[in-house]
Amino acid sequence: MATCRPEPPNAAARRPRLVVLLLLAFFALQLLVSLAFRSARSTPSPPADVPVPVSVAARRDGGEDSGCERGLVYVYDLPAVFNEELLGLCHALAPWYSLCPYLANDGLGLPAEGTNLSSLLPRELLGSWYASDQFALEHIVHRRLLSHRCRTADPARAAAFFVPFYAGLAVGRHLWAANATDADRDRDCVALLEWLHAQPHYRRSRGWDHFIALGRITWDFRRSPDGGGWGGSFLTMPGLANVTRLVIERDPWDDMDVGIPYPTGFHPRTAADVRAWQRYVARSPRPRLFAFAGAPRSSIKGDFRGLLLEECQAAGAAACAALDCAEGRCIKNNALVMQLFMGARFCLQPRGDSFTRRSLFDCMVAGAVPVLFWRRTAYRQYGWFLPVDGGREEEWSVFIDRHALRAGNLTLRGALAAIPESRVRQMRKRVVQLIPRLVYSAADGTGLGGGMKDAVDVMVDGMLRRAAEQRRSWRRS
Helix, strand or coil, rough: CCCCCCCCCCHHHHHHHHHHHHHHHHHHHHHHHHHHHHHHHHCCCCCCCCCCHHHHHHHHHHHHCCCCCCCCEEEECCCCCHHHHHCCCCCCCCCCCCCCHHCCCCCCECCCCHHHHCCCCCCCHCCCECCCCHHHHHHHHHHHCCCCCEEEEEEEEEEECCCCCCHHHHHHHHHCCCCCCHHHHHHHHHHHHHHCCCCHHHHHHCCEEEEEECCCCHHHCCCCCCCCCCCCCCCCHHHHHHEEEEECCCCCCCCCCCCCCCCCCCCCCCCHHHHHHHHHHHHHHCCCCEEEEECCCCCCCCCCCHHHHHHHHHHCCCCCCEEEEEHHHHHHHHHHHHHHHHCCEEEEEEECCCCCCHHHHHHHHHHEEEEEEEEEHHHCCCCCCCCCCCHHHHCCEEEHHHHHHHHCCCCCHHHHHCCCHHHHHHHHHHHHHHHHHHCCCCCCCCCCCCCCCHHHHHHHHHHHHHHHHHHHHHHCC
16 A cells, blocks of 8 residues: 655755745844834933932832822031030030030930929929920931931932931021121121032032021021121021021021921820820810910010019909019929910910020920911911911910900900800810920831821921922022
8 A cells, every 4th residue: 555745845946935934023023122122212210410309219218108109308417516516515505504414315304204394294204304495406306317217318319309418507596696797797607508419419500409407596597697796697598598597486588497496395206195295285274264374575665475473363363374484493493384374265476686586486386276376476487387278277275466465355254255156166176186296206217107297297398399399490490
């Protein structure tokens, strides 16, 4: 039987098909290489001297989980003469008392344990309290930023840059010195700007993404460049024009000034510490309608503080209590101030030597509603920290026309007693809710936790938001 076998394939007929397959494979490979190259070009790795976009920086370092979506902050490592060495001069930084006890514990001051606050506060709350001074603010903010969750050690990844110069301490030591000259008050500031202007990240943005914290009011740094007058001229120096200044009292006509809270003695470590304090002050009995802590200015004609003391006396001891803060009594014994405010529903907040006072924040941390007489005392100062737009200041404060009070057209007792009790409860509730934003926590790393933000967290958010807005402008110029 014959066997049928297939014919062997024709080698000549097979070549065209092989050529076609090879060509198709070659073009497919070319297409893949082209797509991969285009994708790589669309997300370049930025050079070291260009800031990483905010979203990229947040993913690389803090990450979305850390609450650093807006970006990261770089803290300059300044020569010690601009901060650490100033702390070593603590005995000579203020003319009336030594700042050394108040600069202890990274600027928080000595713990309240064993002080007269011990007799006022429950033992479980004492650990969050210190004897703090407003002039330690620069040290407090510096310490907090060094351990902040949004800090980066790589300036190329930063969206904002903090300059930890203790300008308030540097200038303050010369403010009352009998033989100090304008040059003495400006020397450290001039040296700092010379150092800062040599930094590549400052030169790149001309300072638009840089910020500094100042532990004195803005007017202590605004001496006229022509010479004479009060204070130093740091804030009028051209090299600082684009830098954001976080200051306890701002100039309302200078947009680069941002008002930040005065430090109080309350420095919680956790959100649980804050909530325990909030519950405590919310439940504290408040037998008096209003209270006032301050010293009269008898040398000033028509002294408004004197008028408030008269109003308090006229209202009677059952309705009002007053504390005379002459000779630094309230600085040395803050327990007296807290005790006063924790026993009242309202606390009177006139202007101090300038328009603002630490007393405003002592009042609110104590859970009392502040009564204001100048809009510049709070409404035009602390917009990052207190709701002030669209009439929202009425949620947490009372404003009284000082001219009507002077003219005798109203009394403080009458005006405050006329506020419905339901509204008073709502205002006090709102004040207690705002407490975390007004205090500088003693927390490290992740902060208070639980999504709660302290004053430094609010600063960082605000500065990163501002830096992003400014960056669009200076990159176009």
